Amino acid sequence: MPRLSRWFARTALLHLVTALLLGAAMPFAAKHSAYLAAAWPVYIHLLVLGWATQLIAAVAFWMFPRADPKAAGNDAPGWAMYGLLNSGLLLRAFAEPVGGRHALLPLAAILQLAAIVVFAATLWPRIRGR
Amino acid sequence: MPLASRVFLRLALLHLVAGSILGAWLLGAKGGWPTTAPEWFRPAHVEMLLLGWLLNLIMGTAYWILPRHATGPARGRTGPVVFALVSLNAGVITAGCFGWLVAGRALEATAAAAFALHAWSRVRPSIRPAR
Numbered sequence: 001m002p003r004l005s006r007w008f009a010r011t012a013l014l015h016l017v018t019a020l021l022l023g024a025a026m027p028f029a030a031k032h033s034a035y036l037a038a039a040w041p042v043y044i045h046l047l048v049l050g051w052a053t054q055l056i057a058a059v060a061f062w063m064f065p066r067a068d069p070k071a072a073g074n075d076a077p078g079w080a081m082y083g084l085l086n087s088g089l090l091l092r093a094f095a096e097p098v099g100g101r102h103a104l105l106p107l108a109a110i111l112q113l114a115a116i117v118v119f120a121a122t123l124w125p126r127i128r129g130r
Numbered sequence: 131m132p133l134a135s136r137v138f139l140r141l142a143l144l145h146l147v148a149g150s151i152l153g154a155w156l157l158g159a160k161g162g163w164p165t166t167a168p169e170w171f172r173p174a175h176v177e178m179l180l181l182g183w184l185l186n187l188i189m190g191t192a193y194w195i196l197p198r199h200a201t202g203p204a205r206g207r208t209g210p211v212v213f214a215l216v217s218l219n220a221g222v223i224t225a226g227c228f229g230w231l232v233a234g235r236a237l238e239a240t241a242a243a244a245f246a247l248h249a250w251s252r253v254r255p256s257i258r259p260a261r
Contacts, residue, residue: 048179053146056187065131092157105161113154120143127139129131 001062004078008058011086015050019043038097049112050089057081057119064126077122081115088112131194134211138190141219145182149175170229177226181238185218189245196252210248217241 001009022036022043030037061078088111095104131139152175159167193211198204205211218241225234 052184096157096160101160101162103161106158106163107161109154109157109161112157113150116146116150120147124140124143127131127136127143129133129136 002073002075004075004082005058005062007082008054008061008078011082012051012054012058015046015054015089019046019051022046034099035097038099042093042096045089045092049085053116054085060123060126064123065128065130066126077118081118081122084111084118085115088115132205134208134215135190135194138186138193138215141215142183142186142190145178145186145222149178149183152178170227173229174226177222177234182219182222182226185238185242189214189218192245192249196249197254197256198252206248206252210244214241214245214248217244 022039026036026039026043057078061075066073088108091104091108091111095102095108152171155164156167156171156175158164189211193205196205199206217237221234221237221239221241223234224230224237228234
């Protein structure tokens with residue numbers, strides 16, 4: 001498994017554990033914490049984007065056929081996606097439950113969207129026959 | 131990678147990008163930029179990502195990777211798979227973008243049944259040649 005995929009897979013596992021801990025804390029701590037009371041969207045996005053999509057990226061960058069299987073692949077778009085996705089998710093996890101019109105939310109949105117566009121553009125040419 | 135898998139996977143990526151554009155708009159609107167988001171963005175965002183992205187990806191990969199048949203067409207009949215492909219994507223658009231939930235979900239359920247019909251006999255131990 002290449003280094004990029006290992007980073008994606010391990011970070012995905014961290015997101016999974018964090019999301020499930022958050023999910024466990026929300027029901028009983030929400031009365032005492034405004035952050036936890038409003039953390040539902042963060043919980044969902046840690047699972048769908050941080051865990052599932054990031055694990056899919058780990059496997060896809062590793063397994064999808066390359067144009068030239070013998071040549072070393074260009075991992076730069078993959079690392080860009082990694083940085084954009086995780087910084088976007090972190091910003092969102094910090095800002096979204098705070099409430100109000102937090103100025104960091106549009107930036108978090110742009111970072112996450114950019115990660116997805118990089119992912120789709122990188123994977124698109126690798127979806128091909130023999 | 132067979133043609134049906136390529137179509138499934140490319141549609142999965144299109145749903146991922148389209149659903150993420152709607153999601154980015156919704157999240158940005160919570161922060162005041164853009165100022166508002168149309169109401170239909172949220173159900174369309176959920177439908178495109180949970181069903182359009184993940185199910186297309188799973189079905190495309192399963193059709194490609196599951197053990198092949200020893201006799202006849204290696205991956206079985208393509209009819210149910212093509213039906214699942216069309217029905218799933220029509221269902222996601224119908225339910226997510228037009229809000230016709232019953233029709234959309236019925237199309238999605240039919241797609242799942244057609245794919246299950248195809249995949250059932252391929253879910254078995256791989257037959258490896260003896261060394």
